[in-house]
Amino acid sequence: MLTILLDGVAYGMLLFVLASGLSVTLGLMNFINLAHGAFAMVGGYVTALLMNRAGAPFLLTLPAAFVVPAVLGVALERTLYRRLYGASPLDQVLFTIGLVLMAMPIAAYLLGDEPQQVHLPAWLDGRIEFHGVGIGVYRLFIIAICGAIAAALQTFLINTRFGAQLRAAVDDARVAQGLGIDVDRIFAIAFAFGSGLAGLGGALAADVVGGIDPSFPVKFLVTFLIVVTIGGSNGIIGALFGSLLLGVLDVAGKYYAPSIGAFIIYAVMVVTLIVRPQGLFARGEGR
Amino acid sequence: MSAPGPTETLRRLAAHLQRRARWRWPEILFWLAILAAIFALPLRAGIINEVLIAGLFALSLDLILGLAGIVSLGHAAFLGLGAYAAAILASKGLAHPMLGLVFGAAVAAFAGLVTAPLLLRGGDLTRLMVTLGVSLMLGELANRNSWLTGGADGLNFSIAPLLGLFPIDFTGQRNAALYSFAVLFVLFAVARRLAHSPFGLALAAIRENRLRAGALGVDTGLRIVAIYTVAAAYAGAAGALLAQTTQIASLDLFDFHRSADVMLMLIIGGTGYLYGGLIGAAAFIVLRDVISAATPEYWEFWIGLALVILVLAGRERIAAAPRKLVALVAPRAARRGAA
Numbered sequence: 001m002l003t004i005l006l007d008g009v010a011y012g013m014l015l016f017v018l019a020s021g022l023s024v025t026l027g028l029m030n031f032i033n034l035a036h037g038a039f040a041m042v043g044g045y046v047t048a049l050l051m052n053r054a055g056a057p058f059l060l061t062l063p064a065a066f067v068v069p070a071v072l073g074v075a076l077e078r079t080l081y082r083r084l085y086g087a088s089p090l091d092q093v094l095f096t097i098g099l100v101l102m103a104m105p106i107a108a109y110l111l112g113d114e115p116q117q118v119h120l121p122a123w124l125d126g127r128i129e130f131h132g133v134g135i136g137v138y139r140l141f142i143i144a145i146c147g148a149i150a151a152a153l154q155t156f157l158i159n160t161r162f163g164a165q166l167r168a169a170v171d172d173a174r175v176a177q178g179l180g181i182d183v184d185r186i187f188a189i190a191f192a193f194g195s196g197l198a199g200l201g202g203a204l205a206a207d208v209v210g211g212i213d214p215s216f217p218v219k220f221l222v223t224f225l226i227v228v229t230i231g232g233s234n235g236i237i238g239a240l241f242g243s244l245l246l247g248v249l250d251v252a253g254k255y256y257a258p259s260i261g262a263f264i265i266y267a268v269m270v271v272t273l274i275v276r277p278q279g280l281f282a283r284g285e286g287r
Numbered sequence: 288m289s290a291p292g293p294t295e296t297l298r299r300l301a302a303h304l305q306r307r308a309r310w311r312w313p314e315i316l317f318w319l320a321i322l323a324a325i326f327a328l329p330l331r332a333g334i335i336n337e338v339l340i341a342g343l344f345a346l347s348l349d350l351i352l353g354l355a356g357i358v359s360l361g362h363a364a365f366l367g368l369g370a371y372a373a374a375i376l377a378s379k380g381l382a383h384p385m386l387g388l389v390f391g392a393a394v395a396a397f398a399g400l401v402t403a404p405l406l407l408r409g410g411d412l413t414r415l416m417v418t419l420g421v422s423l424m425l426g427e428l429a430n431r432n433s434w435l436t437g438g439a440d441g442l443n444f445s446i447a448p449l450l451g452l453f454p455i456d457f458t459g460q461r462n463a464a465l466y467s468f469a470v471l472f473v474l475f476a477v478a479r480r481l482a483h484s485p486f487g488l489a490l491a492a493i494r495e496n497r498l499r500a501g502a503l504g505v506d507t508g509l510r511i512v513a514i515y516t517v518a519a520a521y522a523g524a525a526g527a528l529l530a531q532t533t534q535i536a537s538l539d540l541f542d543f544h545r546s547a548d549v550m551l552m553l554i555i556g557g558t559g560y561l562y563g564g565l566i567g568a569a570a571f572i573v574l575r576d577v578i579s580a581a582t583p584e585y586w587e588f589w590i591g592l593a594l595v596i597l598v599l600a601g602r603e604r605i606a607a608a609p610r611k612l613v614a615l616v617a618p619r620a621a622r623r624g625a626a
Contacts, residue, residue, distance in 0.1 A: 089411040090358050094554055095598040097547055101591025229416050263427045270420040273413055
């Protein structure tokens with residue numbers, strides 16, 4: 001029972017890191033970025049390739065899994081994404097679906113269709129018993145790292161100058177610009193940060209989901225969207241609660257009621273949208 | 288001279304609608320060309336049938352996206368529902384194609400009617416998510432209730448000959464294409480009539496500015512529910528046709544990529560003038576066949592590239608190109624169309 005809860009929390013934390021970048025672009029900046037999973041895939045590939053081909057230790061690959069997608073993200077943001085900030089949701093959806101459709105064959109062309117495995121180091125493998133509750137060491141590791149990231153993000157957004165500027169730019173870009181805030185730069189950095197977090201999430205998730213393969217961006221797209229939908233646009237805290245709820249529900253659902261499977265999380269999402277259709281995505285609309 | 292009275296305005300409006308609703312000769316040629324293609328290319332009947340069904344599906348999305356401006360990322364829900372309804376009916380022994388078609392459309396229409404109220408609140412983003420969520424839920428339901436749907440194996444069934452005479456299974460691919468053509472043409476004519484009716488005008492008003500349409504006295508909620516139900520029925524009919532002519536209904540009909548593909552087809556062809564879905568479906572499927580013959584695994588890349596360019600270059604500008612072409616070929620017809 002407690003094991004399932006902890007597994008659910010670990011899965012939720014993983015979802016949080018994967019989706020937190022999306023909750024910035026989609027939840028805060030109101031940009032529907034369906035290509036978010038592609039950045040996560042890049043991060044996963046970076047870790048897998050560095051470990052398998054260069055023999056780098058797992059922990060050292062994680063910063064690279066953050067930096068590479070972040071650089072890629074900022075490059076794409078500067079050249080392509082920024083043209084569509086004011087565009088209709090339909091255009092944003094089409095554009096980012098196009099990016100996903102391009103990213104998957106590129107990955108398959110360069111690295112092949114078969115999943116790239118991430119082999120955990122020995123000290124992260126295995127389980128420990130704690131007062132009769134068994135839990136995988138890697139799950140604990142994920143909970144610790146992702147919890148730290150969540151706390152850092154929240155402090156960053158609330159207590160730093162950059163965080164305040166980002167919130168101002170998101171609330172009203174024109175007024176923020178008028179106050180001398182470089183909105184363009186803020187958005188670019190936020191986007192890079194979100195992409196980097198996605199990459200880190202992809203690297204951490206690689207073992208849990210059984211390797212990174214070219215279909216990763218689509219497989220988890222829906223899950224990301226559900227996290228952001230449930231969490232709403234309340235920034236980091238909303239996304240964290242959304243992810244945890246989803247993680248626990250998904251793991252518990254698979255364990256206790258396997259016959260209805262993924263139906264639970266879809267139902268939760270639709271019910272959330274019915275009960276609070278405005279509240280979740282109220283930002284930026286009706287203005 | 289005094290301003291025209293209300294009856295005079297109504298009369299002018301009716302005359303205007305009638306003028307716009309007239310069939311023009313490029314349209315007639317378009318349909319005759321399809322019919323000719325079915326007879327002239329018997330070996331291609333299979334792919335023509337696929338194009339016609341995809342065209343019907345894209346037409347149904349055009350009804351909500353092009354006419355009323357309602358975005359959807361889960362239109363495959365109705366395709367899958369129609370397909371499974373027709374397949375289940377046939378597997379229980381009621382294998383008449385027309386019966387399955389009507390039943391598939393009716394089941395999908397009912398689902399559209401039930402889920403349409405979810406679209407009335409919130410913005411485009413909420414609508415995208417709700418439609419996506421509904422299609423995923425239905426797909427998962429079909430996956431889990433394998434006693435009814437056959438689960439991951441899909442549902443195989445046999446279909447009776449059309450009108451008791453013409454087999455539409457793999458032995459009669461041309462019959463299947465003609466069957467799909469007839470259904471598509473009738474449903475297209477109905478959709479065309481709808482678009483050129485006062486109801487179609489109200490939808491256009493909702494698309495342009497829903498708040499203002501409401502202020503003009505249009506019951507926007509009712510109109511949206513109505514067109515969504517009709518579009519669901521169309522998608523259900525497309526699903527039923529697809530299941531009947533392939534004798535299988537499978538879970539991938541509910542997949543996200545079906546909803547995305549149909550949106551791509553419609554966007555490639557252009558929204559709002561009803562032919563866009565048909566042209567887009569033909570372009571999409573022919574393109575897919577050509578590209579995947581050259582590079583079988585990576586054809587998605589080119590579709591993705593086309594999409595990105597399409598959006599960056601301005602969707603409206605490119606979508607206007609076919610109409611400009613029509614204007615070039617038949618200036619009088621185009622002028623009348625624009626009037």
